[in-house]
Structure formats: C-alpha cells, structure tokens
Amino acid sequence: MEEEQMLTKEQILDMLDAGQYKELKEELGNMYPVDIAETLEDFEQKPLVMVFRLLAKEEAAETFTYMNSDMREVLIGALTDSELEEVMEEMYLDDTVDVLEEMPANVVDRLLMVTDEETRAQINQLLQYPEDSAGSIMNVEYIALRKEMTVEESILKIRQVGLNRETIYTCYVTEKRKLIGRVDVKELLTTGESRTIEEIMDTNVLYAHTTDDQEDVAMMINKYGLIALPIVDHEMCMVGIVTVDDAMLVMQEETTEDISIMAGMSPSEETYFGTSVVEHVKSRLPWLLFLMLSATVTQMIMNSYESALVVMPQLAGFIPMLTGTGGNCGSQSSTLVIRGLSVGEIEFRDLFKVIFKEVRVAAVVSVILAVVNGIRIIVMGQGDALIALSIGGTMICTVLIAKVVGCTLPMLASKIGLDPAIMATPLISTLVDISTVTVYFMIVSHVFHL
Amino acid sequence: MEEEQMLTKEQILDMLDAGQYKELKEELGNMYPVDIAETLEDFEQKPLVMVFRLLAKEEAAETFTYMNSDMREVLIGALTDSELEEVMEEMYLDDTVDVLEEMPANVVDRLLMVTDEETRAQINQLLQYPEDSAGSIMNVEYIALRKEMTVEESILKIRQVGLNRETIYTCYVTEKRKLIGRVDVKELLTTGESRTIEEIMDTNVLYAHTTDDQEDVAMMINKYGLIALPIVDHEMCMVGIVTVDDAMLVMQEETTEDISIMAGMSPSEETYFGTSVVEHVKSRLPWLLFLMLSATVTQMIMNSYESALVVMPQLAGFIPMLTGTGGNCGSQSSTLVIRGLSVGEIEFRDLFKVIFKEVRVAAVVSVILAVVNGIRIIVMGQGDALIALSIGGTMICTVLIAKVVGCTLPMLASKIGLDPAIMATPLISTLVDISTVTVYFMIVSHVFHL
Numbered sequence: 001m002e003e004e005q006m007l008t009k010e011q012i013l014d015m016l017d018a019g020q021y022k023e024l025k026e027e028l029g030n031m032y033p034v035d036i037a038e039t040l041e042d043f044e045q046k047p048l049v050m051v052f053r054l055l056a057k058e059e060a061a062e063t064f065t066y067m068n069s070d071m072r073e074v075l076i077g078a079l080t081d082s083e084l085e086e087v088m089e090e091m092y093l094d095d096t097v098d099v100l101e102e103m104p105a106n107v108v109d110r111l112l113m114v115t116d117e118e119t120r121a122q123i124n125q126l127l128q129y130p131e132d133s134a135g136s137i138m139n140v141e142y143i144a145l146r147k148e149m150t151v152e153e154s155i156l157k158i159r160q161v162g163l164n165r166e167t168i169y170t171c172y173v174t175e176k177r178k179l180i181g182r183v184d185v186k187e188l189l190t191t192g193e194s195r196t197i198e199e200i201m202d203t204n205v206l207y208a209h210t211t212d213d214q215e216d217v218a219m220m221i222n223k224y225g226l227i228a229l230p231i232v233d234h235e236m237c238m239v240g241i242v243t244v245d246d247a248m249l250v251m252q253e254e255t256t257e258d259i260s261i262m263a264g265m266s267p268s269e270e271t272y273f274g275t276s277v278v279e280h281v282k283s284r285l286p287w288l289l290f291l292m293l294s295a296t297v298t299q300m301i302m303n304s305y306e307s308a309l310v311v312m313p314q315l316a317g318f319i320p321m322l323t324g325t326g327g328n329c330g331s332q333s334s335t336l337v338i339r340g341l342s343v344g345e346i347e348f349r350d351l352f353k354v355i356f357k358e359v360r361v362a363a364v365v366s367v368i369l370a371v372v373n374g375i376r377i378i379v380m381g382q383g384d385a386l387i388a389l390s391i392g393g394t395m396i397c398t399v400l401i402a403k404v405v406g407c408t409l410p411m412l413a414s415k416i417g418l419d420p421a422i423m424a425t426p427l428i429s430t431l432v433d434i435s436t437v438t439v440y441f442m443i444v445s446h447v448f449h450l
Numbered sequence: 451m452e453e454e455q456m457l458t459k460e461q462i463l464d465m466l467d468a469g470q471y472k473e474l475k476e477e478l479g480n481m482y483p484v485d486i487a488e489t490l491e492d493f494e495q496k497p498l499v500m501v502f503r504l505l506a507k508e509e510a511a512e513t514f515t516y517m518n519s520d521m522r523e524v525l526i527g528a529l530t531d532s533e534l535e536e537v538m539e540e541m542y543l544d545d546t547v548d549v550l551e552e553m554p555a556n557v558v559d560r561l562l563m564v565t566d567e568e569t570r571a572q573i574n575q576l577l578q579y580p581e582d583s584a585g586s587i588m589n590v591e592y593i594a595l596r597k598e599m600t601v602e603e604s605i606l607k608i609r610q611v612g613l614n615r616e617t618i619y620t621c622y623v624t625e626k627r628k629l630i631g632r633v634d635v636k637e638l639l640t641t642g643e644s645r646t647i648e649e650i651m652d653t654n655v656l657y658a659h660t661t662d663d664q665e666d667v668a669m670m671i672n673k674y675g676l677i678a679l680p681i682v683d684h685e686m687c688m689v690g691i692v693t694v695d696d697a698m699l700v701m702q703e704e705t706t707e708d709i710s711i712m713a714g715m716s717p718s719e720e721t722y723f724g725t726s727v728v729e730h731v732k733s734r735l736p737w738l739l740f741l742m743l744s745a746t747v748t749q750m751i752m753n754s755y756e757s758a759l760v761v762m763p764q765l766a767g768f769i770p771m772l773t774g775t776g777g778n779c780g781s782q783s784s785t786l787v788i789r790g791l792s793v794g795e796i797e798f799r800d801l802f803k804v805i806f807k808e809v810r811v812a813a814v815v816s817v818i819l820a821v822v823n824g825i826r827i828i829v830m831g832q833g834d835a836l837i838a839l840s841i842g843g844t845m846i847c848t849v850l851i852a853k854v855v856g857c858t859l860p861m862l863a864s865k866i867g868l869d870p871a872i873m874a875t876p877l878i879s880t881l882v883d884i885s886t887v888t889v890y891f892m893i894v895s896h897v898f899h900l
Contacts, residue, residue, distance in 0.1 A: 030654050034673055155639065162640045169619050169635070169677070185619070185635060189605065190612045204480055222702065223484055225695035227619075227677065244694050245675035248701065252672065255705050256789055259712075263785035263875070264778055272790045273803070280811045284782050285818060291778055292819055293826065295771035302767040303832070309763040316759055316766040317752040320883050321745035323770055327777075328714055328741055328876045332734050335713035339706055340722045353723070360727045365735055369742055376743065382753070425713070425875050426778045433770050 006031060009039055016047055025054045033059055037066035049078040061090030068274060069102045076107055085114040094139045097126045134217045135210030138231045138240035143171040147198035151188050154197060167243050169227050173201050177237040179230055181205060207232050210239060215254045218247040258342060262424035291430050298433045305441040308450035315444055318391055326398040326436045327429030333358050333406030334428050338420045341410060348415045358403040366399035390447045394440045402432045456481060459489055466497055475504045483509055487516035499528040511540030518724055519552045526557055535564040544589045547576045584667045585660030588681045588690035593621040597648035601638050604647060617693050619677050623651050627687040629680055631655060657682050660689060665704045668697040669794060708792060712874035741880050748883045755891040758900035765894055768841055776848040776886045777879030783808050783856030784878050788870045791860060798865045808853040816849035840897045844890045852882045
C-alpha cells in the first residue's frame with residue numbers, strides 16, 4: 001500500500017515552526033482528507049487551526065467531515081463566519097447533518113446562520129428523520145432524469161450538474177417526483193446518443209423508504225452489489241440516495257454494536273478512546289450487576305447441597321470445569337445463530353432445523369468430552385470410575401442443554417423483536433451455570449446417596 | 451423495500467407443472483439473479499435445471515455465481531458442453547475463479563475444457579494467488595487509458611469496451627503497463643472534451659499489491675470511500691482491480707470469521723446449514739477440549755483447599771458467581787480491544803493507554819459490584835460481614851485482573867502475529883477462573899484461618 005506521501009504529526013509541526021507554509025500547503029494537497037484528519041487528531045488548537053486554514057476549500061470541507069467532534073468544536077470556535085460558510089458550502093448535505101447531530105445547540109445555531117436558506121431548509125428536513133433510519137444517512141443530491149430526455153441530453157445534464165453530486169454513476173428517472181426508473185452511466189456511455197431514457201431505463205428499481213432501518217439498507221446494497229440505493233417517501237416520491245461508501249460504514253458500525261452487545265455491553269457510537277471512563281462504566285455495569293445477581297440462583301442450588309460437599313468436598317472442584325464447558329458450548333451455538341440471523345442466513349422458521357443440527361453436534365461433542373475427561377480423572381487420580389461416570393453424565397446433559405438453549409434463545413429474541421445479540425455468551429453462560437449445577441448435584445447425590 | 455416482483459418456490463414449481471414456460475421465463479427476467487439463486491436453493495435436480503435453462507444467457511451466468519457449490523455441481527453435471535461454455539463466457543473472471551476454487555478437480559477440468567485459450571490462461575494465473583490475497587479476489591477486466599488520449603477519445607474507448615467491464619467508473623492510466631494515474635468517469639464527463647488525460651489525471655493513486663491481505667484491501671476501500679482499488683504486481687505493473695462490492699463481501703466474511711474465532715471455533719467459509727454435523731464438530735471440539743483440560747488447573751487449586759470446604763462448605767456456592775463475573779469483565783475488555791484492533795482504531799503502541807483506561811474502569815466497576823454483592827449477602831443471610839468483606843475483596847481483585855488480562859492478551863497476540871480474536875471470551879474466562887479461585891481461597895483461608 002502506498003503511504004509515502006503522508007506527512008507525520010512531527011513533520012507538520014516542524015514545518016509550521018519553520019514557517020514553511022507554502023511547502024506544507026503543497027504537501028497537504030497530496031494527502032487524502034481522511035489521513036489529514038487522522039494526523040491532526042492530537043493537535044493543539046493553534047496548530048490545528050493553522051493547518052486547517054492552509055487546506056484548499058474543498059479539501060478543508062472533506063477533512064472536516066472526518067474529524068471527531070472535539071476537533072470540530074475547536075475549529076468552529078476559532079474560524080470566522082465567512083470561513084465557516086465556505087466549509088458548510090463545500091460539504092455534502094448528509095455529512096453536514098452528521099456534523100450537526102453531534103454539536104451542542106449553540107454551535108448548531110451558529111452553523112445554520114452561515115448557511116443559505118435553501119440548504120437550511122433541507123438540513124432541517126434531514127434532521128427530522130429518526131436516528132439509524134435510511135432518511136438520516138441519505139444524500140439529497142443525485143442526478144434525476146426525465147424519461148423523454150435523450151441519452152445526449154442526459155449526458156449534457158450530468159456535465160452541467162455532476163460536479164456537485166456525490167455520486168453520478170446511477171441516475172434516477174422521475175415523473176412528478178415519483179421514482180419510475182434507473183439508468184447506469186455505463187449504459188448512457190455505451191448506447192446510441194439519440195435513444196431516449198425511456199427506451200433504456202430499467203423500470204424494475206430497487207429502493208428503500210426513508211423510515212427503513214439503515215442496516216437493512218446497507219444489507220440490500222451489499223446483497224445486490226449496488227453503487228447507490230434510491231430512497232423514497234411514503235408517497236413513492238424520490239427524496240435521496242444512500243451510497244455504497246455510507247453503506248460500508250453502516251455495516252461496520254452495526255457489527256461493532258452487535259459485538260459489544262454480545263459481550264454484555266450497551267453499544268456506543270464513540271471510539272474506544274473517545275469514550276470516557278464514566279461512560280465505559282455506564283455501558284458495562286448494568287449487565288455485570290444483572291448477571292452477578294442472577295448467579296445467586298446457582299449459589300442457592302449449591303447451598304442446598306452443602307451437606308453433600310461436607311461428605312465429598314472434592315465434588316466442588318469439578319464445578320468450574322463443568323460450568324466452563326457448558327458456557328463455551330452454549331456460546332458457540334448462540335454466536336453462530338446470532339451471526340446467521342444478522343447476515344440473513346438463518347430465519348425464525350429454521351428454528352427446528354437449527355435445533356436438530358445442534359442436538360446432533362452436541363451428541364457427538366459431549367460424548368467425546370465425557371470420555372476424554374473420564375480418562376483424565378482416572379489417570380490423574382481425581383476419582384474412581386463412578387466419579388468419572390457421574391461427571392461424564394453431567395457433561396453430556398450440560399452440553400446438550402447448553403447447545404439447545406444457546407441456539408434457541410437468540411431465535412426467540414428475534415421473533416419477539418428483541419436484538420438477538422442480547423442472547424450471547426454472558427447471559428447464556430449464566431443460564432447454563434444454573435442448569436449445570438442442578439444436573440450435577442442431582443446426579444451425584446443420586447449415585448453416591450448423599 | 452420492493453419485493454412484489456419475486457416468485458416463490460411454490461409458484462415456480464406450479465408454473466413448471468402447468469407448462470407455463472413462457473410466462474415463467476418472463477417473470478424470472480424481472481427477478482434479480484441473487485434472488486433467483488436463493489429461491490432455487492432447495493430445488494430437486496430436474497426443476498433446477500429446467501428453470502436454469504429458461505434464464506437469459508447473461509442472467510443465467512450471474513445466477514450461477516450466486517449459487518452454493520452443491521447447486522453448481524448439479525448444474526454442471528446436467529448441462530451440455532455448449533450450455534456450460536455460454537455460462538463460462540458470460541461470467542466475470544473473478545467469479546469464475548471463485549467457482550473453480552470450490553469444485554472437485556474433474557469438474558474443474560471439464561469447465562476449463564469449454565473455455566477459450568486466452569481466458570484459460572488468465573484463470574490459471576488467478577488461481578495461483580494465495581487464498582485471501584488481493585490477487586485472488588481481483589477482477590482483471592478494467593478500463594486502462596493512456597496519458598496522451600483526449601477526454602473525447604477516452605469516452606469513445608469506454609463506449610467500445612465498457613460493456614464487458616465489471617466497473618467502468620474509475621479508469622486507470624498506464625504507461626508500459628505501469629500504473630501512473632487515475633481518472634474518474636465523473637471527471638471525464640464534466641471536463642472539456644479536448645483536454646488530455648495527462649492534464650486531468652490524479653497521479654496520487656492509492657493501490658495495493660496482489661499479495662496484500664484481502665481484509666486490508668477492503669479496509670482501504672472503506673476508509674477512502676473508493677469504488678475500486680487498482681492492484682499491482684511487484685514491478686508496479688497494473689494487473690487488476692478490486693471493486694467495492696467485493697470489498698463489502700470480504701468485510702462481512704472476515705467479520706463472521708472473527709466472531710467465530712472469538713467464540714472458540716475454527717472459522718468456516720461455508721454457511722451454517724451448508725456445514726455438515728461432522729464439520730461443525732471438527733470446528734468446535736478442539737477449543738472445548740483444550741479449555742476443559744485447562745480447567746484442571748482450577749480444579750487442582752480447589753482440591754488443595756478441600757479441608758477449607760469441609761469446615762465452611764458454603765464457600766463453594768460463591769465460586770460460580772465470582773468466576774462468572776470475572777469472565778464477563780474480561781470478555782468485555784477483550785471484545786472491545788479485539789474489535790478496536792480489527793477496525794484499526796487501537797494499535798499495539800496504545801498498550802499502556804488501554805491498560806490505564808481499563809484499570810480505572812475496573813476500579814469503579816469492581817467497587818460497585820463488591821458493595822452491591824455485600825449487601826445482597828447480608829440481606830439474604832448468606833453470610834456475615836466478614837464473609838461479605840472477603841467476597842468483596844475477591845471481587846475487586848478478580849475484576850482488576852480480568853480487565854487487565856482481557857485487554858492485554860489480544861494486543862500481545864497481535865504483536866506476535868497471532869489473530870487477536872483467539873484471546874476472546876473462552877480463553878480469557880478460563881484464565882480468569884484460575885486467578886479468581888486462587889485469590890478467593892487465599893483471602894478466605896487467611897481471614898477464617900482455614
């Protein structure tokens with residue numbers, strides 16, 4: 001990968017100190033805005049503003065969209081109204097909305113003040129879509145064609161307005177604002193210039209509604225390999241597009257969210273370092289508390305077998321191994337099912353197919369684990385054949401229960417509209433702990449007449 | 451989302467039975483190939499082949515690329531050589547290579563036999579790139595321009611060859627096959643026709659090497675919001691492109707792989723249902739066995755405190771809660787760090803920053819958990835103040851150890867070139883179990899003179 005053109009933080013600061021503004025300006029022009037934003041991350045206010053002022057208008061706006069909210073606030077506080085106006089003018093509308101959503105009210109007011117009226121109206125419109133909806137991530141700038149236009153006229157239109165559009169590669173055909181067709185620029189370029197749009201347009205257009213979940217939109221763009229997906233309102237009027245680069249970001253965000261939930265945390269939109277200690281505690285503590293208190297059930301079951309432990313204290317030593325194996329088995333099943341549900345490969349109607357598969361896997365796995373563990377117990381002298389058999393029996397029951405619980409709960413969650421990711425390792429292990437300890441003491445108290 | 455145009459499995463079978471081939475052909479023409487492949491998934495051989503023969507040439511080839519390997523084998527076995535030849539001709543080369551990689555040798559031979567010589571040479575070339583490398587997923591069909599060409603000539607070239615290119619939206623400028631620049635079709639369309647490519651091309655081109663990891667390529671496409679990334683060989687000669695739709699699939703695949711490893715399974719490229727019970731067992735058993743045997747350490751520690759359990763058997767009941775909480779805390783930290791590493795937000799040089807953050811989070815979390823649990827113990831009459839204090843002390847140590855181990859191990863793994871995802875919940879919990887039980891018995895045996 002080519003990285004030779006990148007300035008480091010130190011190089012930039014040195015050039016500022018040496019007053020080499022012209023050279024720095026030139027070097028910055030060769031860098032990608034996303035890299036500039038990354039390099040400026042730990043800058044103090046003064047050098048940050050100085051570097052930002054060296055950027056070309058368009059580059060500055062794009063760099064601004066890649067910055068974190070702290071950097072943006074610093075800049076907004078330091079730039080003049082006319083400088084801000086330029087940034088706002090150059091940014092794509094969907095990026096502007098992203099910026100505004102994270103800013104305190106007084107900053108939003110200042111930004112909106114330097115924006116022209118038409119844009120302001122569009123921004124206010126976009127700010128009203130629910131968070132995580134297609135409307136909230138869409139771009140309102142796209143190329144709309146009419147079906148009577150010829151290919152030549154269409155190309156001319158793209159030439160005239162194309163510069164201000166985030167993507168021009170798919171054009172949409174509208175009639176009284178309603179979406180009626182789609183034309184790829186590829187087709188415009190490779191067909192006769194005198195043909196009309198109506199002749200070449202594809203009327204079988206995929207689209208989504210403004211209120212659809214952003215994750216569904218991203219999945220659709222992925223599934224059909226699209227460059228952009230048109231977004232319509234409830235009257236089928238076209239209002240914007242979601243582009244593939246935004247879809248990729250959404251997919252990455254949503255995956256991070258899923259993974260956080262699966263580890264028993266409330267998801268955060270901020271980065272790891274961007275989240276304060278207090279916020280980290282807030283996102284992690286609720287599940288830890290809930291699961292710790294749920295473990296009381298396991299404890300109560302064990303306490304009711306206290307007398308058994310007095311007679312055979314070595315029985316306690318097997319418990320972490322049994323609950324650990326149960327937890328691991330359950331988390332394997334729940335993880336596979338949660339991921340399968342999230343990429344759309346598993347659906348609720350597959351429930352019995354999944355259970356059937358998990359039961360067969362559990363049967364094989366549990367017998368092997370029980371046999372290996374039995375041999376280990378006897379070889380290490382941790383117990384006789386009867387103990388090995390009891391532990392083996394518990395192991396088989398535990399693995400079976402863990403796999404069935406692990407695959408069933410995420411599917412039930414998705415059925416009743418909960419996020420299946422909740423039913424991941426932490427909750428599954430706690431539930432499996434309860435069943436493991438119950439089965440274990442039922443078996444050993446029966447076998448050893450405790 | 452628009453789904454009204456989709457035929458169900460039953461509708462297709464009914465139309466086949468009723469001999470409504472013409473109507474079926476027309477309806478299929480309105481469906482997307484990816485949906486057709488999905489609908490045909492559970493079809494018997496005979497109707498599968500019948501439907502496939504009704505598809506238009508181009509549609510058939512695309513549908514074929516979306517099918518699973520079982521369906522492809524059935525079709526290859528049933529189609530005539532000339533039918534296969536048509537499918538092979540219409541498929542994009544990167545898809546052909548994907549298909550061939552999954553087929554048994556005799557099928558590959560038959561498919562290569564019906565392919566023309568030039569394509570066969572290209573296929574053989576592509577088959578040689580290592581799995582998961584940029585070379586193995588790249589497309590060799592792209593638009594190459596020369597710097598002397600005018601915009602008008604370039605558009606003419608796109609018109610002539612564009613139909614056979616998977617993507618034409620970014621054109622690459624080469625000189626003696628070396629990559630020297632990039633031009634977006636957007637620029638071609640919006641600039642004067644008589645300008646030369648050299649005047650408008652961007653010479654600061656991002657690219658990757660054929661041997662680069664496909665995940666890095668996908669991350670680069672995502673980071674810079676590209677439609678395609680050019681791939682060069684070790685002599686900087688351009689050999690292909692990776693397009694954004696392939697990058698999205700790679701990201702999804704790699705995430706599924708990470709999530710599987712994080713749950714203690716070896717990743718599989720097949721779908722959940724596409725994996726047999728035996729393969730599921732093979733991917734899950736190794737970690738379960740390893741972790742089960744590792745739990746022996748915990749057991750040995752507990753056994754050495756057997757006499758303590760005879761005197762105070764109620765001490766055993768606290769163990770699942772303590773190990774469970776420790777495991778959950780460790781898995782929260784390791785999950786955050788693994789995800790941070792995989793999206794490039796955390797790097798090894800951040801190690802001490804991460805540990806410092808985790809220690810502070812652990813301090814707050816552990817004290818709250820210890821207090822809540824202490825109150826619970828006394829309220830539920832499970833022990834006196836001394837027990838509550840001992841459990842609280844163990845809790846604080848456990849949470850601290852778990853968080854530090856949880857964040858450190860994935861970072862060390864990445865440093866020595868292992869996949870950080872290995873250091874996830876299952877392994878972390880097993881390690882934390884050992885430390886929890888050790889700390890617990892050290893504290894209680896000291897406090898209660900056991």
